[in-house]
Amino acid sequence: MEKPELKIFLAAPRGFCAGVDRAIQIVEMALEKWGAPVYVRHEIVHNKFVVDGLKDKGAIFVEELDECPDDRPVIFSAHGVPKSVPNAAEARNLVFVDATCPLVSKVHIEAERHNKNGLQIVMIGHRGHPETIGTMGQLPDGEVLLVENELDVQNLEVRDTQNLAYVTQTTLSIDDTFSVVQALQEKFPAIQGPHKEDICYATTNRQLAVKKIANKIDALLVVGAPNSSNSKRLVEVGKRAGCKYSQLVQRASEIDFRALEGIENLGITAGASAPEVLINEVIDVFKEQHHVDVEIVETAVENVNFKVPRVLREPT
Secondary structure: OOEEEEEEEEEEEOOOOOOHHHHHHHHHHHHHHHHOOOEEEOOOOOOOHHHHHHHHHHHEEEOOOOHHOOOOOOOOOOOOOOOHHHHHHHOOOOOOOEOOHHHHHHHHHHHHEEEEEEEEEEEEEEOOOOHHHHHHHOOOOEEEEEEHHHHHOHHHHHHHOOOOEEOOOOOHHHHHHHHHHHHHHOOOOOOOOOOOOOOOOHHHHHHHHHHHHHHHEEEEEOOOOOOOHHHHHHHHHHOOOOOOOOEEEOOHOOOOOOHHHHOEEEEEEEEEOOOHHHHHHHHHHHHHOOOOEEEEOOOOOOOOOOOOOOOHOOOO
């Protein structure tokens, strides 16, 4: 039987961002410098394929610092950690490297600046997400209040309505955040916002690329992990932009082909922690079943690069 035709619209930018590249490089350089094992507190980035690859090289992933021995280096994930974590590492004289994405660190610094100016902070983010925990943990309890949606804003009680500022998780949906910010500004007209948007360039670019292809496609596949906030947001953005079917998959083996029967135009993108090899794997599986024509739809060119910490660039 002749293979059916399939047009794939490949969103660009997609996949790895500069913060993820840097975090993976930090683990690899730490293994080169100190040898295996190197401990990593929490998944360095939210992608099983990446984590498993680093495990094979000698990284050991743990959830808490007390699982790390005193005589081995430990790395903090790209999502950031509460201040209590590096403080505890210093108290134990551990060698540690902070792989927090510089754009997340920017939000941490912003929150501290507002706090020094006497402002209570409202954080727009997802409860329980490592980045939210890390940002809220930069300041004492009660100094950062979490809201996830507009209803949370309506129920929010603050210390002083005239001394407030807000920050956001870097991986949120632009549209969702806009509506929550509007609700905050309506309820607290004096609230101060960030000097520059907290949602990171990579999150924004990937969402805009999905919007660009949404009206061209019958279905959208987002390559990413189920615990990746920015990947899940891409699925939602696709649906809201008019794509009838939008699915998150970690690997090609997770694709629901029955849901894609008869489609002629497929969109593919990937969250910021998904490597290109997994995107190619998805495209290849469709090439087995279809005559595939791939069109790259590029909405931005990314040339951001973050340096690794100095301790890894210095000789042992």
